[in-house]
Amino acid sequence: MANFQVKRDDSDHYSVLRIGGFLDAHTAPQLEEAIQKLIDEERYNIIIDFKELNYISSAGLGVFMGFIENIRNNSGDIKMCGMNPKIYRVFDLLGFPSLYDIVNEEKEAVEKF
Amino acid sequence: MANFQVKRDDSDHYSVLRIGGFLDAHTAPQLEEAIQKLIDEERYNIIIDFKELNYISSAGLGVFMGFIENIRNNSGDIKMCGMNPKIYRVFDLLGFPSLYDIVNEEKEAVEKF
Amino acid sequence: MIAKSVHEYKLRIPSQTDNLELIRVFVAKLAEKVGFDSDDIGKIELAIDEACTNVIKHAYNGDRSKPLDIAIQIDFQKFAIVVTDQGKGFNPKKVNIPNMDKYLAELRVGGLGIYLMKTLMDEVDYDIKPGVKNQVRMVKYFLDKNSKIVQTEKA
Amino acid sequence: MIAKSVHEYKLRIPSQTDNLELIRVFVAKLAEKVGFDSDDIGKIELAIDEACTNVIKHAYNGDRSKPLDIAIQIDFQKFAIVVTDQGKGFNPKKVNIPNMDKYLAELRVGGLGIYLMKTLMDEVDYDIKPGVKNQVRMVKYFLDKNSKIVQTEKA
Ligand SMILES: Nc1ncnc2c1ncn2[C@@H]1O[C@H](COP(=O)(O)OP(=O)(O)O)[C@@H](O)[C@H]1O
Ligand SMILES: Nc1ncnc2c1ncn2[C@@H]1O[C@H](COP(=O)(O)OP(=O)(O)O)[C@@H](O)[C@H]1O
Numbered sequence: 001m002a003n004f005q006v007k008r009d010d011s012d013h014y015s016v017l018r019i020g021g022f023l024d025a026h027t028a029p030q031l032e033e034a035i036q037k038l039i040d041e042e043r044y045n046i047i048i049d050f051k052e053l054n055y056i057s058s059a060g061l062g063v064f065m066g067f068i069e070n071i072r073n074n075s076g077d078i079k080m081c082g083m084n085p086k087i088y089r090v091f092d093l094l095g096f097p098s099l100y101d102i103v104n105e106e107k108e109a110v111e112k113f
Numbered sequence: 114m115a116n117f118q119v120k121r122d123d124s125d126h127y128s129v130l131r132i133g134g135f136l137d138a139h140t141a142p143q144l145e146e147a148i149q150k151l152i153d154e155e156r157y158n159i160i161i162d163f164k165e166l167n168y169i170s171s172a173g174l175g176v177f178m179g180f181i182e183n184i185r186n187n188s189g190d191i192k193m194c195g196m197n198p199k200i201y202r203v204f205d206l207l208g209f210p211s212l213y214d215i216v217n218e219e220k221e222a223v224e225k226f
Numbered sequence: 227m228i229a230k231s232v233h234e235y236k237l238r239i240p241s242q243t244d245n246l247e248l249i250r251v252f253v254a255k256l257a258e259k260v261g262f263d264s265d266d267i268g269k270i271e272l273a274i275d276e277a278c279t280n281v282i283k284h285a286y287n288g289d290r291s292k293p294l295d296i297a298i299q300i301d302f303q304k305f306a307i308v309v310t311d312q313g314k315g316f317n318p319k320k321v322n323i324p325n326m327d328k329y330l331a332e333l334r335v336g337g338l339g340i341y342l343m344k345t346l347m348d349e350v351d352y353d354i355k356p357g358v359k360n361q362v363r364m365v366k367y368f369l370d371k372n373s374k375i376v377q378t379e380k381a
Numbered sequence: 382m383i384a385k386s387v388h389e390y391k392l393r394i395p396s397q398t399d400n401l402e403l404i405r406v407f408v409a410k411l412a413e414k415v416g417f418d419s420d421d422i423g424k425i426e427l428a429i430d431e432a433c434t435n436v437i438k439h440a441y442n443g444d445r446s447k448p449l450d451i452a453i454q455i456d457f458q459k460f461a462i463v464v465t466d467q468g469k470g471f472n473p474k475k476v477n478i479p480n481m482d483k484y485l486a487e488l489r490v491g492g493l494g495i496y497l498m499k500t501l502m503d504e505v506d507y508d509i510k511p512g513v514k515n516q517v518r519m520v521k522y523f524l525d526k527n528s529k530i531v532q533t534e535k536a
Contacts, residue, residue, distance in 0.1 A: 231446070233395050234393075234395070235392075235393070235394045235395075235403075236391070236392065236393040236394075237390075237391070237392055238389075238390070238391040238392075239390045239391075240388050240389070240390075244414070247410070247414075248390075248407070248410050248411060248414065251406060251407070251410050252403070252406070252407050252410075255402070255403050255406050255407075256403060259399070259402075259403065291386070
């Protein structure tokens with residue numbers, strides 16, 4: 001099933017990963033790979049655009065937790081935008097909004113860096 | 114599951130049943146009831162609008178076969194319109210287009226009476 | 227995508243018509259997962275519906291508490307669906323396959339389920355042991371173009 | 382819509398992550414059928430995903446040919462999901478339920494599955510017999526408002 005997609009858009013000072021479909025234990029490795037690639041290229045300002053994402057499980061949340069320390073140690077951050085209410089509810093349930101900047105629009109996310 | 118809908122529109126010389134969702138052995142009785150009601154009211158010119166129908170099984174086809182003789186004996190007919198290709202393929206597989214007028218638009222169906 | 231070994235998916239549900247949609251969704255999702263196109267998915271969906279509708283209508287005289295079993299076996303060349311009931315059974319050889327011209331001319335009703343299953347799938351076989359295990363096995367091959375050749379070689 | 386008796390739906394599938402979507406679709410469809418709203422359907426979907434992901438990740442040391450069993454029992458008051466594996470088992474009492482403030486402050490990774498299941502469902506109980514039958518049973522009551530009362534009365 002072509003059930004997860006990640007598209008990358010680079011700007012001068014940040015990169016956007018646009019994710020879509022289902023982010024679960026099966027598809028999480030694809031996102032991991034995309035973020036690892038950004039880190040390898042020393043692109044530490046990362047925006048995750050959730051607009052096309054329909055589902056997330058703890059395996060998906062784990063991807064962000066697995067990288068955030070390294071990214072912040074390199075003066076970067078992961079900002080998040082475009083979550084639908086269903087996705088946001090999962091983040092909220094676990095208190096993630098205290099750890100990550102979660103905004104509606106991509107341009108608000110850019111301003112957060 | 115609210116998985117089948119039938120809406121009725123009466124005109125002077127014919128009635129339209131707009132069906133939507135899934136027409137299978139579970140929901141066929143609802144269509145049967147709607148057609149029986151038209152017959153009880155002696156409204157024998159019937160158009161079935163398939164535009165919103167997503168699925169049909171032989172139980173659905175059986176509804177039309179169950180009424181067509183009675184309706185034609187009363188100088189009426191069942192005309193069909195708006196089938197999507199998936200639905201049409203099932204009718205076609207069984208040769209139903211030789212028995213029923215199947216057209217694209219409702220107004221073509223009206224002209225067939 | 228398909229490993230060499232057989233992957234089996236089993237489903238047991240109450241034999242009620244209000245479960246038909248669930249069955250179709252499950253089997254269609256699995257057919258999509260292994261790569262069938264939407265045309266074939268539609269055929270598989272309809273074939274399983276017809277097989278399950280028959281169990282619900284004919285096997286148990288309407289007892290909705292009785293089980294309807296579905297097994298899907300996937301190997302590198304085919305998608306096989308086995309529908310099993312423990313009901314009264316029947317003799318598949320005595321079921322008339324309708325001549326559709328005649329059927330339509332005479333405005334007949336019903337009796338299209340097994341005909342549809344045979345038209346939609348590459349292979350359909352019954353194995354009947356009344357009260358014990360009545361099974362229909364329906365197969366669709368992955369290589370549509372070659373399926374008839376494969377089928378002939380196996381027959 | 383729900384009869385007084387228990388309706389049981391059973392699913393057995395290979396324990397592979399690429400089956401998680403199929404499991405979610407199946408369970409969500411069933412939850413929709415019995416009348417849960419989309420908020421509860423989302424919770425049930427996530428809880429079953431977490432339980433099945435644990436079987437796939439932890440029970441069989443990655444052996445994808447081993448079975449993952451799901452049973453859904455529906456009666457007039459509740460929707461119960463039982464996920465069973467025959468793997469190595471574990472001691473649920475020894476699993477630390479994370480303190481989320483600490484968890485987030487320390488940027489920890491993993492260990493959220495069981496916590497989520499307990500947060501999303503009204504009841505979560507483990508029954509562990511390593512190598513034989515390791516089960517988690519998760520319940521959601523139909524009357525959301527009363528669910529906690531019912532739960533307390535039963536506890
Ligand atoms: N699982 C089953 N158990 C008992 N009888 C069956 C079963 N499947 C099919 N049959 C018999 O075969 C006949 C033909 O089935 P089918 O072609 O699907 O048409 P229909 O169900 O409309 O009669 C049925 O009328 C029934 O007598
Ligand atoms: N079905 C299972 N079989 C074996 N061990 C399990 C099972 N489910 C959970 N566990 C154990 O419980 C621990 C906690 O699970 P969980 O809270 O889902 O977090 P995570 O899976 O991220 O570790 C797992 O690390 C594992 O050791």
